[in-house]
Amino acid sequence: MHLTLEFGGGLELLLEKSTKVHKVDCQPTMDGSEGGKATMKGLLSWVKSNLIKERPEMFIKGDSVRPGVLVLINDCDWELCGGLDAELEDKDVVVFISTLHGG
Amino acid sequence: MHLTLEFGGGLELLLEKSTKVHKVDCQPTMDGSEGGKATMKGLLSWVKSNLIKERPEMFIKGDSVRPGVLVLINDCDWELCGGLDAELEDKDVVVFISTLHGG
Amino acid sequence: EFVESGALPADMIYRYSRHLLLPDFGVEGQRKLSRSSVLVVGAGGLGSPVALYLAACGVGVLGIVDGDDVELNNLHRQIIHKEAYVGRSKVKSAADACRAINSSIKLVEHHHTLKPSNALEIVRKYDIVVDATDNLPTRYMISDCCVLLNKPLISGAALGLEGQLTVYHHNGSPCYRCLFPNPPPVAACQRCSDSGVLGVVPGVIGCLQALEAIKVATDVGEPLCGRMLLFDALSARIRIVKIRGSSPVCTICGEKSVFTQEEFQKFDYEKFTESPMSDKSTPSLSL
């Protein structure tokens, strides 16, 4: 499936060339098959393996994102869409953004 | 078809209760039939008849919008989509906004 | 306190005439503003435009709290401070600048660092709190304090070329702990002094904070409750996203919260976040 993944608030520094926007084609199902349900859980695992180039502990903690990271599916907090179990559809936009503290 | 129409930059003053966002169900074809092509030309005529409550000359001039009004179809200048002949699809968002000069 | 009732005084009508002409704002909006009190925590990059615009627009009482002094390397973004104030108190500098543009409002200078020991006493006096600080422990502390005292919190942040903005604990919106129950790892706590910030980015966010404070004070428009604004200066993109509401299981604002003012006063926010409240380190630049 085609997904647009965006990283911000400093998370982009964990990716190659600090690129913020990634248009990807992936099967974020639990077993990587085409048939299964694509979930956020599967996507996190895919992102960790395929996009994160350094310090994965700055992105993942346990099987979720680390504290201080907001996850948005189509501009909506993933907590409102099912969190790790949220199902993804073709062309969804998923944003990972680290909260800022400066001022 | 379902359309979201938004008015801004003062154009909302021409509408009932100065409401900016209107979710409408209409057939903006040239003859109002369900079969024909829905175009911006048809929509302008529909808006003039159904939404504009006063001073239509502040919205329409000839068969187009008056000078100083930008028209956006799904966040894109209608000049890039065919102008009056641009075809509309179900769930499109059309914005009419008057340019501001203050500062 | 500042405008008793009925018509506004003639000098106010002239000063705020451009507000009074606004159908959605008008005399009633201006009167509500003049009766409101707003506390700005931090007179830095965010606090500069917040304080200037809130003073200019005519809030009744504007409190500013900051324990730091003005430094030359603040001036690239903290436009409220003049070179002549370098080495002097930020609060004094900011309050003097606000008085110079509007002598008709009441300015209160709190020349301390906000801490659990003094926060309740200070915050209690105000209707609305603006978080314009620069560090994580203070952000948790202000949010907890606003929940305990039931004050709306206009929270902004800026770092590098990005900014974020939301309104906490108002109209069902979450508190900071609802969104971030656990603090991030220390390595994720970048500050302006570590990572830099383009000066005008806190300018944009600070202006938007002043706007949200005005909307909350006057009950005009839809404040950013349950929504967060994400600003990316480099690409000139702004996203306004829907975020979760107040969590029923939040340890601070949730239904079963047992967090008290006494506990607040003893809570060690620096230990909780493993991060210091003050940000006085000088960056080490090798150019």
Place this chain on the structure above:
Amino acid sequence: EFVESGALPADMIYRYSRHLLLPDFGVEGQRKLSRSSVLVVGAGGLGSPVALYLAACGVGVLGIVDGDDVELNNLHRQIIHKEAYVGRSKVKSAADACRAINSSIKLVEHHHTLKPSNALEIVRKYDIVVDATDNLPTRYMISDCCVLLNKPLISGAALGLEGQLTVYHHNGSPCYRCLFPNPPPVAACQRCSDSGVLGVVPGVIGCLQALEAIKVATDVGEPLCGRMLLFDALSARIRIVKIRGSSPVCTICGEKSVFTQEEFQKFDYEKFTESPMSDKSTPSLSL
């Protein structure tokens, strides 16, 4: 002119350290800023934050042009002016405020109303122009002038509770005439003095104008070329939309344009728009 070459002077390194730390900006960005010159047309609601943030961030030369004097009813939004300057020149007031926050940049005061007769001569001296004016004929005039002299134009506008922003005549973006070849009917030309404006709305747009000017000056990021930002303060919604590019048939910037500097100097912008260039009327309020 202001920084010769090689390393930045030590006082600059300290003052701008938070910019130098930014990987996307750094020493090269700061050096480009210090070598750039920006003209701000209008020292009002938009011009206040534009001038303050451009001065603070360290542009090399900042020119301000405005023929008006400070009035008390400006102060609710024009945060660059102090009460003490009421009745005095806006340009002097704004330049003094900018000098107080950054004495290391060059400030140029143009105490005139910008007109076809003087615009070419003034605009010619600058790299970038910021339109922070408040009326339609001046907006057409500045755009035409920028096309003739090939300068990027950072254009902002604010009225009521709304604002708009784009960058004209840069990287293939349109000029004002490409978008609006014909002026609107007179009745559509509302001004702040007719319709009011919430003070912080031009604050938000002005900060964003300063940001776009910095991006154009340093060639960092993607300026708002071929895009327009639409800001609705009441609902806290911001839309960034795609607009047409420069039109090949535009009478001013198009391939076959025959518009000359001589014609520009004689062009009657007030007659073209049926609207006056100055905005000194006092609103009639019956409260």
